[in-house]
Amino acid sequence: MKFEVRDLSYSFGDKKVLSNISFEAADGEFLGLMGPNGSGKTTLLRCMTNYLETPEGRILINGEPLQSLMPSELARTFAVVPQSSSTDFVFSAYDIVMMGRIPHMASRIAGHRKSDVEIVRAAMEKTDTLRFASRPFFALSGGERQRVVIARAIAQQPQGLLLDEPTVYLDINGQFEIMDLIRKLNREGGISVVAVLHDVNLAARYCDRIALLSQGHLEAIGEPKDVLTPEIIRGVYGIDVVIRKDPFTNAVYVMPHSTVAIAHTHGRRVHLLCGGGTGGPVMKALLDGGFGVSAGVLNVLDSDFQNAEDLHITTVAEAPFAPIGDSSHAENLKLISSSSAVIVSPFPVGPGNLKNLEAAKTAVNSDKTVFILPPEPGKGIDFVGGKADATIKELIRSGAIQVDGIEDLLRRLSRGGGG
Amino acid sequence: MGSKRTSSSVKNVWTVLGVVLTAIIAFSSGYLVATATQNEAVGFSVVDDYGRTVTLDGIPDRIVSVAPTPTEILYSIGAGSLLVGVDNYSDYPEEAKLLTKVGDAFELNTEVIIALKPDLVICGDLVPTQLIQLGETQGIPYIILADRTVEAVLKTIRLAGIITGHVDEADQLAANLSERIDALTAKTLADGVSKPKVLVETWSWGTLISTFGPGSYGDDVIALAGGANIAKYAANEYPMVESEFVIAQDPDVVVYTMSSTTKDAIIARPGWGNVTAVQLDHIYPIEDDLISRYGMRLIDGLEQLAAMIHPELFP
């Protein structure tokens, strides 16, 4: 199924929602439509399904103008999966899927043929929904309902699938389930996919190409790595991001980068090496004490990352489940060199973040003041077979100052420790 | 959890019942209090057609009538001059139309009535609730004249005579009417005289026929006229019966009120073709008032009806 959109504009009354959008969705492609709220992506999709009937511009499907096709013809060409489906009326899952055969029915009074039943059964098998075929649709969970709706879409035997934020009401389990299913249909079934997606990383992971909309304009279209750049994202979403590569899928991974001006009440910024939640209280105390704070390297899933975000602290971040990479480490060192002191909180050290202690070593060796906060009595922080404890001992030997606690730290910092 | 819910819904049921019961008691006691209130004045007492004892200060000289029949009765005994106000439907005799209008049984204009300063209000068998209020707040007594038989009409006329002080005229009129009735029934109720089946139709709608049932004066009139009312065993006084019922009863005579329909319409009714009255062309119109107002004109109606039912007795 090939979509061509040429100079498409659409207005609700005098409010222009889409302006001169032109792109093509190639046959067999998995195209993502993205954009912030209000960018017009759902409107664009609705123009493509002909639900909104009078846009300016042209939409061609397989070379034919969209408006020239009968509703049933359109329904045989592509199937639509909405954000969510529900009905108060008692239809079984099977009934819902069977409705996908409506565009294929010969006449108003024709009944189901054996072929219809077989197609429905196959569609439900493919989506693993056969087991609740006779259960009422409204009694299923959100993920199960979406799978049933996808089965219905498959039953339409379409050349393409149009989806409107299909995972927005699903939990993380359901999200990947659905997206994997759609990708399977795309790759194995040759069904073209045009999906409005809200989750940047989901889109990056699954789409061949992404079309990025902003305020009704098509800002960029291309492969994820070309479209999801910090500059484009800043322009469209207004946030600063850092682009990483997902260590498992090699897909582009977007992480928000908190940029807040660093307060220099003392005229000084200290850098905090932390993790595992140990940095939170330290950050707060330092900020309250009038110091600027930066932190790193923190894994995005680490609670200290969230703490830093909440406190608007510049952080060097690393992708989830990933060990500290070279670029993060380098950034960390950069921040250390421009800070007036380095603080090491008693974070649990594993092979992934051992590099943070190395960064502390580098700091000590370059004559930076390094403070080390002790762990809670009885709590071990070494998960690298003794290497962490050894490194810390080495740090102290090399000049790092072991303080008694946060108050002690603040006193020493205010007395002017650092340089 | 289940029992908790049950006990709270049971509590709800009792609450509702309690409220309803209280309401019923409140209304009943209000009614009882109202009817217990009586005029303290000395005068004379009469018992009206509903069995109510009403005490009057003296012969009233300002009377308001809120139904057409009491109006007619008053005029017929020469007491029309006592009337100061009548309802919208009092149109007989002609003089009645000139009196001040006070509304009708559904909607009385109590202000007008009070302004007329009546000594007495007379109503028919539809008793407006406002009269009860007038009695309490203004002390205006009311009397109900409502009869169910031809005989009762005579009694009512006499009662009207007592109330208005026109006792002689009333008695005279009653005696005249009584004579006419006796003369009539001597013929119609004599031994060996047949009782043709009669339908008296007051109005119709679709296949429904409205007629006189048991306990209504219409039923009594038919009986006195020597007919057998086919609706004698209907469910109430003014039943709506299906055409099926009429066809099954097969009346010999059909009498209809002039305003309600026409003879052709009756003949044209589906299924009525083989009804005896239709076959023998015994379908007669009667003036509405003669059968719907139970004043002296009811006797006129009775005579007309008797002539229709027994043409052989009244050539």
Add this chain to the structure above:
Amino acid sequence: MGTEYQRIIRRRILILSALPFVLFATAIIGTFIGPSGPIGPGIKTDTGEIQRISIGDAIDAIFNGHGNWPFDYHAIFWTQRIPRVLLAVLVGAGLACAGTAMQAVFRNPMADPFIVGVSSGASVGAVAATLTGLAAYAVVGTFLTPLLAFCSALITVFVVYRLGTVKGKVYVDTLLLSGVAMAAFLGAIVSALIYFARQEFHRIIFWLLGSLSMQSWTADAILVVTVGIGVLVIFLYSRDLNALLLGEETAHNLGTDPEALKTIMLIVAAIMTSAAVAFTGVIGFIGLIIPHMMRIVVGADHRILVPASTLAGAIFLVWADAIARTVISPNTLPVGIVTAMCGGPFFLYLLRRSRVEGEK
């Protein structure tokens, strides 16, 4: 697909196929029910004896004319019973079918066929007709009330439709509210008319409460055409109605045309209901309750639900009218009272049941 599911479907189709037979039997029995028998309380003649024709005699009279029977049962059967039962069948079928369609169009289980203003509109016409006083007279009278009721009903529906439609798109929520507003407004007019003509009120009370007493072969003929076409059209759109229940956008994406569907259903239901109401007045509850009952019994699939509701509505009204004609014999109750008395408690039961299900 689960044999349990197949079993459910088979059972539903079985129920549906039994309904025409039940209707036929009901209709036959219904024509035998009445004050004069053979099934009924009998008629007390002036002598006090109870007259009730026996079944054998009844059958004989039906086919062989008046004959020796004490009354013209032949005429009663052919001019009273049959047109009446036929009217009950047609009106019950039409109201139930229209109600089913309206519940789908409005996606609202509280919708009934009168929702777009048919009842209030028809009432204005009927009461106005009574006011003219012409209703009493033969030819004019018999058809004046239904004619005025029919016309005012259609005009009202048209106005409500226009209010709820913007640039060719039917907005169901606006339509609903417009219907409610019109009902309130016209209801006030009807009340005013009744008040000013209250001495004539008794003439129209049977119509207002809903009654089959304005039966005639002519009414039956008119309704055979309107209800027949209406039911057929609604049935043909069953699949589309199923899709519509999932939402208009989904219905569109499944290849149907929701706008055309809504308009067609509204027009057809309005004509069918207005024609029925013109003769019988507003008989409530059938259009609302029967589709619900049948949805519980045969499911929400309109290909089964529409014919099932239609037949069930007919069956229900025949019985309701039989009760109305015999319970206070020889008097007749307006049938609307009987349907309301059945419908009210049943509705409460349904409500309670759905609430219990919901809490499970």
